Amino acid sequence: MHKTVNQKAWLFVVPVVGLVAFNALIPLMTVVNYSVQETFGDNVFFWEGVKWFEQVLNSDRFHDSFLRQLAFTGMILVIEVPLGIVVALSMPRKGPWVSVCLVLMALPLLIPWNVVGAMWNIFALPDTGLLGRMINGLGIEYNFTQQPVAAWLTTVLMDVWHWTSLVVLLAYAGLCSIPDAYYQAAKIDGASSWAVFWRIQLPKLKRVLTIAILLRFMDSFMIYTEPFVLTGGGPGNTTTFLSIDLVKIALGQFDLGPAAAMSLIYFLIVLLLCWVFYTLMMRGEEQ
Amino acid sequence: MPEEQNMAKITLQNIKHSYLRQPVESQDYALKEVDAVWSNGGAYALLGPSGCGKTTLLNIISGLLTPSEGRVFFDDNDVTDIPTIERRIAQIFQFPVVYDTMTVFDNLAFPLRNRGVAEDKVKLRVNEVAVMLDLEDSLKRRASGLTADGKQKISLGRGLVREDVNVIMFDEPLTVIDPHLKWLLRSKLKELHQQLGITMIYVTHDQTEALTFADRVLVMYDGTVVQVGTPVDLFERPGHTFVGHFIGSPGMNILPCEIRDGAASFAGNVLQTASPLPTADNERVEVGVRPEFVRFDDSGFAVEIVKIDDLGRYKIVVVRCNDSTLKMIVDEDIRIPSESPRISFDPEYTRLYTDGWVVE
Numbered sequence: 001m002h003k004t005v006n007q008k009a010w011l012f013v014v015p016v017v018g019l020v021a022f023n024a025l026i027p028l029m030t031v032v033n034y035s036v037q038e039t040f041g042d043n044v045f046f047w048e049g050v051k052w053f054e055q056v057l058n059s060d061r062f063h064d065s066f067l068r069q070l071a072f073t074g075m076i077l078v079i080e081v082p083l084g085i086v087v088a089l090s091m092p093r094k095g096p097w098v099s100v101c102l103v104l105m106a107l108p109l110l111i112p113w114n115v116v117g118a119m120w121n122i123f124a125l126p127d128t129g130l131l132g133r134m135i136n137g138l139g140i141e142y143n144f145t146q147q148p149v150a151a152w153l154t155t156v157l158m159d160v161w162h163w164t165s166l167v168v169l170l171a172y173a174g175l176c177s178i179p180d181a182y183y184q185a186a187k188i189d190g191a192s193s194w195a196v197f198w199r200i201q202l203p204k205l206k207r208v209l210t211i212a213i214l215l216r217f218m219d220s221f222m223i224y225t226e227p228f229v230l231t232g233g234g235p236g237n238t239t240t241f242l243s244i245d246l247v248k249i250a251l252g253q254f255d256l257g258p259a260a261a262m263s264l265i266y267f268l269i270v271l272l273l274c275w276v277f278y279t280l281m282m283r284g285e286e287q
Numbered sequence: 288m289p290e291e292q293n294m295a296k297i298t299l300q301n302i303k304h305s306y307l308r309q310p311v312e313s314q315d316y317a318l319k320e321v322d323a324v325w326s327n328g329g330a331y332a333l334l335g336p337s338g339c340g341k342t343t344l345l346n347i348i349s350g351l352l353t354p355s356e357g358r359v360f361f362d363d364n365d366v367t368d369i370p371t372i373e374r375r376i377a378q379i380f381q382f383p384v385v386y387d388t389m390t391v392f393d394n395l396a397f398p399l400r401n402r403g404v405a406e407d408k409v410k411l412r413v414n415e416v417a418v419m420l421d422l423e424d425s426l427k428r429r430a431s432g433l434t435a436d437g438k439q440k441i442s443l444g445r446g447l448v449r450e451d452v453n454v455i456m457f458d459e460p461l462t463v464i465d466p467h468l469k470w471l472l473r474s475k476l477k478e479l480h481q482q483l484g485i486t487m488i489y490v491t492h493d494q495t496e497a498l499t500f501a502d503r504v505l506v507m508y509d510g511t512v513v514q515v516g517t518p519v520d521l522f523e524r525p526g527h528t529f530v531g532h533f534i535g536s537p538g539m540n541i542l543p544c545e546i547r548d549g550a551a552s553f554a555g556n557v558l559q560t561a562s563p564l565p566t567a568d569n570e571r572v573e574v575g576v577r578p579e580f581v582r583f584d585d586s587g588f589a590v591e592i593v594k595i596d597d598l599g600r601y602k603i604v605v606v607r608c609n610d611s612t613l614k615m616i617v618d619e620d621i622r623i624p625s626e627s628p629r630i631s632f633d634p635e636y637t638r639l640y641t642d643g644w645v646v647e
Contacts, residue, residue: 184351185384187371189445190401199386199397 034260052261062262064237065245066269072152072241073220076159080216081209083160084167089201091172102172105165113162117229120158124230144231148238151231155239158226163219167212174208175201210281217277221270242266295361295453297325297348297486302357304343310355317343318354319510325454325488330480332501333490336533340510341490345456348488349376361453374453377446381459383438387431391422394430395444402451416448419479436464436472443472447479454486461496473500494534506530522577523636528643531575537603540581540613544574544639551639554609556588559634562646570641578603580633581615583624587631595623606630 035052037045056062091101111119126132126143135142144150178200186196224243227233233240233248240248246266250259304318313319318340325331333341346352347359350371358367366374377398386394395413404412417423420440425433430441439460446455457476461469477500480487489500497504498518506514506521506529514526525531531539542553546564550557553574565572590606602617606628615630617623639646 179382181380181382181384184346184378185380185442185445187351188349188376188378189398190372191397192401195401199388203387 031260031263034256035264036257038257048257052257053265056258056262056265061245062265065240065242068238068240069221069242072156072159072223073217075156076163076220077213077216079156079160080164080167081213084164084212085171085202085205085209087164087168088171088175089197091168093176102169105168105172108162108165109169111162113225114229116158116162117226120154120161120226121230124154146235148235151235151239155227155230158230159220159223162226163216166215167209170208170212171205174205178204206281210278213281214274214277218270218274221273296327297454298360299323299344299348300358300360302344302347302354302359304340304347304352304354304356316355316510318347321357321510321512323505323512323515325486327486328484329486330477330500330502331486331488332497332504333488333507334492334494334497334504334533335507336492339507341492341507342458344507345378345458345488345490348454349378349456350374351378375449375451377449377452377455379439379442379446379455379457379460381462383435383442383463385430385433385438385441387429389430390426391417391428391430391433391441392426394441395422395426395448398445398449402449412448412450416444419447420444420475436468439464440472443476447483452485454488456488456490458490459492460489476500494536498534506533508533524645525575525638526645528573528575528640531577535577535579537578537614537616539575539577541573541575541640542611542613544572546572554588554611558632558637560632560637560639561635562637562639565639565641565646573640573643574632574637575640575645576613576632576637578614578616580636581613581630582633583615583617583621583628584631585629587629589627589629592623592628 033045036048036050038048039045087105091105092098108116121129123129124131124144126136126145132142132144141147142150144154182200182204183196186200191199222243223241224247227239227241228244228247231239233244237245243266246259246262249255249262299321302318302321303316305316307315310316321340321344333344335341343352347354350366350369353367358365360366361374386397389397392413395416396409399409399412413426414423417426420443422437422440422444425437430438433441443457443460446452446457461472464472473496476487476489487500489497491497491500498521501518503515503517504521505512506527508527508529514521514530516524516526521530521534525534525539528539528541532541544558545552549564551560551562551564551572551574552558558574560574588608590608592604593607593612594605596603596605600619602619602623604615604617604623605612606615607613
């Protein structure tokens with residue numbers, strides 16, 4: 001077959017290449033540039049090789065914030081995914097309440113992150129906030145600005161409040177797409193409601209849950225605004241997650257080299273963990 | 288499981304069903320008024336076009352739906368309000384349902400295990416059914432990896448594996464199966480019916496499937512059962528113009544009819560029919576005769592030949608008389624008159640219909 005040669009087609013590709021270069025490639029290369037050099041301003045750079053990478057990887061500070069990050073992400077996944085499934089299962093499948101439930105569920109997702117942080121900050125303040133006053137009123141000493149445990153609980157609770165809806169909506173969509181015949185067949189087969197959940201609903205939800213877990217993993221692993229507004233990473237460094245730490249190094253201390261090296265390590269960790277998650281969850285899918 | 292309780296006569300009494308909460312007119316009902324008796328051990332087919340209420344009727348028998356009105360009896364027990372699991376019913380759906388995470392063996396064992404059958408008995412039954420359906424080789428495989436017909440065999444198998452069933456109902460089970468296997472599986476089902484002697488109800492919109500599978504066929508149309516009978520009954524004595532039209536290829540000729548001077552006539556020609564004359568004279572009267580029972584006859588009435596389709600062993604001749612066209616099936620060895628053809632109807636198989644229903 002004769003192939004048409006038309007070099008003008010490149011003109012259509014150029015804008016995309018330009019855009020991607022401008023918003024992804026060039027900034028990323030700047031980061032790479034910073035990560036292997038030392039600068040004292042005035043655009044004077046000294047080659048440092050992998051020094052910053054070694055420094056970051058060997059620093060206790062990075063290890064601690066990495067572990068905090070893992071703990072936080074692990075906790076919210078363990079809470080939000082099962083909770084989201086339970087809420088989705090208990091939502092009505094038809095009738096006028098469907099849209100009411102959907103809107104209520106979508107509401108937290110519509111609120112900007114910094115507003116969520118500010119809301120929860122005010123809500124949880126021990127002396128003036130509704131939640132803080134209530135808990136203290138019950139005789140439990142609670143002050144998230146001073147107690148690490150309280151700060152963690154509040155941060156996790158805030159994230160659960162903000163993002164469980166996403167899991168709910170995805171799981172709900174998955175549940176609605178299961179054909180009635182499955183439920184009918186299960187009735188004929190005498191399956192208990194537990195068996196229906198375990199043998200029909202959960203397997204059919206596998207794909208949407210994979211997406212939900214990946215999204216929640218990535219989002220929570222890169223979380224910045226909400227805890228920054230709520231606790232500012234404190235008390236002390238107890239809620240300083242990776243991105244908060246990164247910003248402290250880059251913009252607080254202006255250590256651009258280590259910050260750049262940390263960014264790249266951070267990026268690779270997210271990429272690697274996403275790949276691991278995806279591979280694990282999709283295992284046995286294709287046969 | 289008390290074996291002697293197996294099998295029962297199923298009686299549907301004045302069943303009506305609407306999917307609307309407050310049905311008003313008859314159009315709101317998916318089932319308008321159904322009375323039917325399915326006797327023990329029969330092979331039944333439920334035949335009708337899509338959307339006529341076949342599946343609704345099955346779901347009412349199995350208890351997946353509670354009818355808006357009417358009662359369902361198994362033998363003399365009213366089971367209308369008894370849940371599906373206690374009805375001892377197996378139902379196979381149009382699209383295969385398999386439990387993806389289980390092996391083929393576990394899929395087949397699932398209905399038994401849910402009912403607390405002992406594991407050695409489960410093994411025995413599953414292996415028996417696997418042999419019946421040629422699934423022995425894939426018992427250890429995951430069910431999700433099978434082809435559509437493999438999956439549908441599993442669905443069938445889950446129905447057949449139980450020993451406590453009163454009736455097995457098939458809801459267009461071979462829709463997704465390719466034609467060659469369709470034929471094999473249908474013969475298999477027929478064979479299983481003879482072997483097991485369980486009542487089977489087979490829902491389909493395909494007349495060939497219905498007529499080859501069943502001893503008795505219920506024809507449904509627009510939410511009602513229009514005729515129940517053997518395949519021969521449906522062919523020779525259609526109770527409703529719909530039956531005449533739906534069954535047979537080509538379907539029955541349904542022609543306008545006039546009642547005048549104590550005789551039925553079509554296009555001015557007096558007809559001898561197997562029906563008595565209808566009494567009420569304000570109804571629409573039609574005459575129905577199958578193409579098989581129309582023949583060339585010099586003493587008949589004049590028609591004009593429109594078209595001849597030669598199908599090898601026979602020909603389908605389309606003729607016109609006044610404004611009506613009708614079809615006739617003519618054996619290959621019969622000469623088709625080329626000039627002024629005349630035809631007549633076999634009086635024994637010519638019937639009158641008022642408002643669609645046969646006059647008897």
